[in-house]
Amino acid sequence: MNTLPPQIRADMALFKSTAERWASIAFLACLLTMPLYASSYLLDVVNRIGIFVIAALGLNILTGFTGLISLGNAAFMAIGAFGATWLATRTGLNFIFCIPLAGLITAGLGMVVGIPSLRLRGLYLAMATLAAHFIVEFLTVHWESVTGGVSGRSVPPPSLAGITLDDDRTLFYLIYTLVVLLLLFASNLFRSRVGRAFIAIRDQEMSASVMGINVFRYKLTSFGISSFYAGVAGALMACQAKIISSETFPISIAIDSLAMIIIGGLGSIIGSIFGAVFLTVLPELLRGATTALSGSFPALTGKLAALKDLIFGMLIICFLIFEPHGLAAIWKRIKRMLAGG
Amino acid sequence: MDATFLLQLVINGLVVGSIYALVATGFVIIFKSSSALNLAQGEFLMVGAYISLHLMVSHKAPFLVAFLGTMIFSALLGFLIERVMLRPLLDSPVISVIMVTLGLASVLKALLQMIFGSDTLPFPEIFPTVPVQIGPVPVSQGYLYSVACVTILLAALSLFFKHTRTGLAMRATASNRQTALSMGISVKRMFALSWGIAAMVSAIGGILLGAIRGGIDMSLAHMGLKVLPVVILGGMDSIAGAVLGGLVIGLLESFCGGYLDPLVGGGVKEVAPYIALVLILMFHPSGLLGSKRIERM
Numbered sequence: 001m002n003t004l005p006p007q008i009r010a011d012m013a014l015f016k017s018t019a020e021r022w023a024s025i026a027f028l029a030c031l032l033t034m035p036l037y038a039s040s041y042l043l044d045v046v047n048r049i050g051i052f053v054i055a056a057l058g059l060n061i062l063t064g065f066t067g068l069i070s071l072g073n074a075a076f077m078a079i080g081a082f083g084a085t086w087l088a089t090r091t092g093l094n095f096i097f098c099i100p101l102a103g104l105i106t107a108g109l110g111m112v113v114g115i116p117s118l119r120l121r122g123l124y125l126a127m128a129t130l131a132a133h134f135i136v137e138f139l140t141v142h143w144e145s146v147t148g149g150v151s152g153r154s155v156p157p158p159s160l161a162g163i164t165l166d167d168d169r170t171l172f173y174l175i176y177t178l179v180v181l182l183l184l185f186a187s188n189l190f191r192s193r194v195g196r197a198f199i200a201i202r203d204q205e206m207s208a209s210v211m212g213i214n215v216f217r218y219k220l221t222s223f224g225i226s227s228f229y230a231g232v233a234g235a236l237m238a239c240q241a242k243i244i245s246s247e248t249f250p251i252s253i254a255i256d257s258l259a260m261i262i263i264g265g266l267g268s269i270i271g272s273i274f275g276a277v278f279l280t281v282l283p284e285l286l287r288g289a290t291t292a293l294s295g296s297f298p299a300l301t302g303k304l305a306a307l308k309d310l311i312f313g314m315l316i317i318c319f320l321i322f323e324p325h326g327l328a329a330i331w332k333r334i335k336r337m338l339a340g341g
Numbered sequence: 342m343d344a345t346f347l348l349q350l351v352i353n354g355l356v357v358g359s360i361y362a363l364v365a366t367g368f369v370i371i372f373k374s375s376s377a378l379n380l381a382q383g384e385f386l387m388v389g390a391y392i393s394l395h396l397m398v399s400h401k402a403p404f405l406v407a408f409l410g411t412m413i414f415s416a417l418l419g420f421l422i423e424r425v426m427l428r429p430l431l432d433s434p435v436i437s438v439i440m441v442t443l444g445l446a447s448v449l450k451a452l453l454q455m456i457f458g459s460d461t462l463p464f465p466e467i468f469p470t471v472p473v474q475i476g477p478v479p480v481s482q483g484y485l486y487s488v489a490c491v492t493i494l495l496a497a498l499s500l501f502f503k504h505t506r507t508g509l510a511m512r513a514t515a516s517n518r519q520t521a522l523s524m525g526i527s528v529k530r531m532f533a534l535s536w537g538i539a540a541m542v543s544a545i546g547g548i549l550l551g552a553i554r555g556g557i558d559m560s561l562a563h564m565g566l567k568v569l570p571v572v573i574l575g576g577m578d579s580i581a582g583a584v585l586g587g588l589v590i591g592l593l594e595s596f597c598g599g600y601l602d603p604l605v606g607g608g609v610k611e612v613a614p615y616i617a618l619v620l621i622l623m624f625h626p627s628g629l630l631g632s633k634r635i636e637r638m
Contacts, residue, residue, distance in 0.1 A: 069436045116623055122435040123378045127569050128622050131615035138612035142605060255443055262440050306454040313447030320441050321429045 031176065035169040043168040044240075045284055050175040051236045052276035056260040057186055057269065058229025063258070064266035065190065066222040067202030069122065072113060072129035073230050074253035075136035080106045080231030081238035081248065082140060082147045088156045095158035095239065096165075096174070103231040110227020111220050133251055140246040152245025155238045165239070175236055182229060187269050189225070198222050202267070259312065263319050265328025274327040282315075283308050345477045350599040351592065352475070356484045356553070358591020359491040363546040364564060365571040365583035366498065367539035373515040373578050374535035377427060378435070380442040382543055383565015384449035389415055389544020390464070390551040390561060391453055397465045404467045411548065412541050419540030423533045450562055461558040464551035487549040494545060495584060498538075502580075511535060515578075570614035573621050576631020585629055590614050 035043060059073045084102035088095045113132050120128055140147045147153065157166035158174065165174050189195040197218045200208035209215045238244045256279060264275020290304050319326060364382055371379045392414050396407035426445060430437050468486045472479040502508040513521040514531040522528050550564070551557045571590045575582025598610035621628060 063436065067434075069439065116619075119626065120622060123439060124622060124626060126378070126435075126439055127573060128619060130566070130569065131618040131622075134612055134615040135619070138608050141608055255447075258440060258443070262436075266436070303455050306451040306459075308451075309447045310451035310455070313444040313449075313451065316444030317426055317441055317448070320433075320437050320444070321426065324433065324437060 028180075035172045040168050043172055045280065047168055047172055047175050047240055049277050049280045050172075050179045051233050051240065052257070052260065052280055053179050053273050054182055054229050054236070055233035055257050056264065056272040056276045057182060058226045058233065059257045060261045060264075060267065060269070060272045061186060061189070061198070061229065062222050062226035064261050064268065064271075065195070065202060066198040066219065067205075068114075068219065068222065069126040070129040070226070071126055071251070071254050071258070072132045072136075073257040074249045074251060075129075075133040076106050076110055076227045076230035077234030077237060077253065078136055078140055078249035079109055079227075080234030081244050082153075082234075083231065084235035085153050085155050085238055085244060086146050089153070095156055095235075096160055099158070099178070099232055099235040099239075102235040103228040106231025106234070107224040107228040110230070111224045113227075114220050114223030130251075133254060137246065137249075137251075140249075147246065150246055152243050152248070154243050155241070157242075158239060166242075171236075171239060174239070178232060178236065182232070183269065183273075190269070194218065194221060199267070259316050261326075263315060263326055265326030266324075268326070268328035270331065271326050271328030274331065278327065279312075282311070286311065346599065348476060348478050350595045352478065352480055352484065354592035354595030355588060356488055356591070357594065358588040359488050360546050360550055360587075361564075361567060361571050361591055362584040362587025363491050363494065363549075364543050365568045365575065365587050366495065366580055367542040367546075368568050368572055369575075369578065369580050369583045370511075370535045370542075371539045372572070374511060375427065375431075375532045377438045378442065379539065380439060380565065381446040381449060382539070382568050383562040384446045384453075385415065385419075385540045385543035386547035386550070386564055387453055387557070387559070387561045388418065388449060388540075388547070390547035390557045391457055391462075392544070393548045394462060394464055394551065394557060395457070404465075408548065411544050415540040415544040416537040419537035420533045422540075423536035427532070427536070428529070446562070446565070450559065454559060459559055461556045463556050464554070466555075467548075467552050481553070483553045487553055490545070490549060494542070495580075498542070499580070507534065567614060570618040572628075573618050573626075574628055576628030579628070579630040582628055582630035590617070593617060 034046060038046065055073060055077060058076075059070060062068050062070050080102040083105040084095065084098040087093055087098040087101055093101075113129065116125070116128050141149055143149075157164050159165060160174075163170060165171050190199070197208070197213045200211070200213055201215055201218055201222075205215060234249070237248070241248060260275030260279050261272055262275070263278055264273070265271025286308055287304060290307070323329060364386055367385070368379055368382050371377055389411050393407045393411040396402040396410050397404065400407075402410065422445060426441050427438070430441055468481075468483040470482070472481050473485065474480075502512055510521070510526045511531050511534060513524065513526055514528050518528055521531070546564070547557075547561065550561065567590070571586040572583055573586075574589060575584070575586025593613055594610050597613040601609040601613075
């Protein structure tokens with residue numbers, strides 16, 4: 001590494017400037033002290049953001065970085081959630097260990113779903129993963145010995161060093177430890193051989209294979225890593241929800257995840273974070289706004305769900321047409337403006 | 342008893358299948374002309390059902406007038422969507438086009454829900470209600486009318502594509518955009534037209550479905566996703582395939598619902614088309630009648 005020219009070394013650095021490093025540390029410090037002063041409602045939202053950062057990051061690795069479109073993210077999250085819960089109730093294992101195990105189970109199954117990706121591309125893969133979603137949904141309803149069917153299963157709370165992590169405050173630390181670990185892993189992944197192979201496959205599959213990249217193996221790896229993230233996110237969601245059923249992971253979660261990486265920025269780590277924050281906070285803001293306005297417009301409250309869908313759809317369309325690189329591109333522009341003074 | 346039950350299942354399957362065929366045809370027309378995957382097809386169907394219901398109930402329009410009004414509205418909606426959302430995304434990656442139609446689906450559904458509410462609305466009876474006997478099975482007349490409508494419509498579409506200038510121009514655009522352009526065909530107009538036709542055809546599907554079920558609600562949108570197994574089975578770029586696929590998937594659903602659902606406690610009917618989709622994609626991705634040209638390494 002030390003023999004590389006300085007330009008490339010700068011390119012490969014985790015933080016591009018000292019200011020960026022300090023800003024990240026300061027932000028992290030603010031975030032980590034949050035449970036000390038934040039209300040339980042705010043913490044709940046912040047925890048959900050963390051979970052969706054992981055889910056969006058996973059999907060972005062597959063879709064944004066490797067170019068494989070997946071509508072199966074909700075199904076993978078469901079596999080993680082039910083897998084972890086089943087392991088914990090069956091073996092009595094501490095849930096905290098079930099989270100990575102569920103991630104591994106999901107990664108394995110994700111690779112099975114990924115096998116058709118050898119033959120399928122683009123919209124065919126989108127359809128195959130959509131079908132996979134409906135098949136998983138069918139199994140969550142009917143494979144009652146594992147999933148509990150329609151009535152669902154209660155999730156045993158994880159514990160660490162004698163402390164049971166069953167409220168928002170304690171879960172916060174669990175979730176954000178994983179968020180930070182998985183973020184670091186993802187950023188390092190794209191500074192490595194494997195990550196660059198993903199990007200090469202996305203940009204020009206034929207050239208990638210001519211240059212000696214084993215396209216099939218790397219596509220499967222991408223499916224595996226992406227599903228691992230989704231599985232972990234699903235297991236964390238189970239922790240937060242405490243009871244999971246066949247209705248916890250509808251197709252709308254898969255569409256939300258895709259919307260997060262589109263609005264945040266395809267093929268951008270920070271974009272995944274922006275997208276997850278934006279799309280988790282937006283419904284909360286809308287709910288706040290409609291409650292505030294319900295005095296003068298009482299009809300508005302009943303239309304909240306529809307209003308949310310309307311704005312959600314408009315946002316997707318507008319970002320695709322006007323800012324296809326998402327919030328990450330806007331963020332870059334702002335940073336450049338600030339740097340340029 | 343068994344033969345009667347079987348006949349009942351076949352008839353139900355063919356009726357539902359014919360509507361799948363109709364909606365899938367709209368899907369294929371769009372895919373052929375502009376290679377866009379339209380995941381908002383189910384919402385087009387809903388728009389058709391709600392607009393015609395609104396015209397008939399709130400404005401007391403006779404069925405034919407309501408029907409014409411719905412057609413005009415759907416065509417304009419199709420043109421508008423193509424112009425505003427799809428044209429800026431021409432030649433962008435597949436995911437952008439898929440996502441823009443998902444966004445569109447969300448917007449259309451939300452608008453309908455805000456205007457008409459989410460309760461089931463009764464649909465006016467546009468077909469006579471007395472059932473007809475076919476052999477031992479009583480069949481609702483709505484079913485027969487609906488199958489007749491679909492057949493006429495598909496025949497008309499096929500005449501349109503074979504014998505009219507515009508239809509030929511659309512097919513030329515589908516087969517080679519560059520050549521069509523150099524022959525003086527306005528490719529943009531053909532794209533707009535294909536969206537308009539797809540929206541109209543789906544709207545008819547919506548009206549028929551509303552009439553058969555007797556009521557409409559937000560669950561009509563599921564029809565849009567059912568189209569995917571249909572077009573994969575038939576072949577993504579074949580209208581004849583869409584019709585065949587529609588009928589087969591309709592029958593498959595009907596049989597799974599009749600014979601397998603009682604054994605496992607339901608749900609097979611809904612999932613069977615998607616299992617079929619996965620199997621077809623794995624073993625014969627070009628479908629029954631689709632062209633063999635498929636994206637692969």
